Amino acid sequence: MMTRREFTAGLLAAAVPGEKVIVASFDDAPASHATIVAPLLKKYGFGATFFVCEFPPDFEDKSKYMTWEQIRELHRMGFEVASHTRTHKHVDKMNAEQFSQELEWVENKFVSLGIPKPVSFAYPSYVTRPYAIEVLKQRGYKYGRAGLDRVYEPGKDDPYLMPSLTMRDNNKAEVMEFVNQAGPGKIPALTIHGVPDIAHPWVNVPQTLFEEHLAHWKKQGFRVVALRDL
Numbered sequence: 001m002m003t004r005r006e007f008t009a010g011l012l013a014a015a016v017p018g019e020k021v022i023v024a025s026f027d028d029a030p031a032s033h034a035t036i037v038a039p040l041l042k043k044y045g046f047g048a049t050f051f052v053c054e055f056p057p058d059f060e061d062k063s064k065y066m067t068w069e070q071i072r073e074l075h076r077m078g079f080e081v082a083s084h085t086r087t088h089k090h091v092d093k094m095n096a097e098q099f100s101q102e103l104e105w106v107e108n109k110f111v112s113l114g115i116p117k118p119v120s121f122a123y124p125s126y127v128t129r130p131y132a133i134e135v136l137k138q139r140g141y142k143y144g145r146a147g148l149d150r151v152y153e154p155g156k157d158d159p160y161l162m163p164s165l166t167m168r169d170n171n172k173a174e175v176m177e178f179v180n181q182a183g184p185g186k187i188p189a190l191t192i193h194g195v196p197d198i199a200h201p202w203v204n205v206p207q208t209l210f211e212e213h214l215a216h217w218k219k220q221g222f223r224v225v226a227l228r229d230l
């Protein structure tokens with residue numbers, strides 16, 4: 001006999017036949033993830049992964065980036081908080097030991113804040129290297145999200161090289177076509193930056209556009225999840 005809690009957890013984890021799943025992931029810890037994105041996702045009942053780092057040079061500028069307290073609040077709201085390295089250093093600019101140190105710093109920071117040790121990782125600027133996959137596996141990570149601009153196919157694609165498409169202010173139709181591929185064996189994963197993103201205007205997404213995408217996901221009946229939920 002299952003308890004109600006176990007039963008509910010089972011429902012959340014199990015894939016319902018015919019259900020369309022998409023992954024929403026948010027990079028770089030811009031301030032708008034706490035102030036605009038998280039409340040909107042909650043309103044729609046959507047899950048998400050937030051890949052955080054201390055983005056140089058001005059992580060201390062809180063008009064641009066979340067505080068660690070805000071990042072902890074994302075965890076408390078039920079979202080996945082995951083690793084994007086400490087300093088957004090690309091994996092082709094490090095060796096295994098340096099990469100491990102970047103990961104370890106974030107893991108320790110999470111522990112100090114009461115956030116679970118991350119199981120998901122996003123490669124800074126989508127740069128991947130085979131050594132990095134080995135380090136992620138050794139450290140207990142389950143997923144590595146990359147770029148690649150195509151839909152994730154579990155069983156065919158390496159989960160440590162999970163493809164994703166980046167939402168921008170000029171690709172509304174492309175993103176809608178992309179998510180509409182959701183179905184058996186096909187999970188579209190999106191990479192989204194600030195809504196808005198004042199630190200990185202080249203990946204800015206205006207709030208009105210973001211809400212158009214959210215409404216589209218709702219209308220299509222998508223289950224919107226974090227990487228860890230897959």
Ligand SMILES: [Zn+2]
Nearest residue numbers: 027028124125
């Ligand atoms: Zn990034």
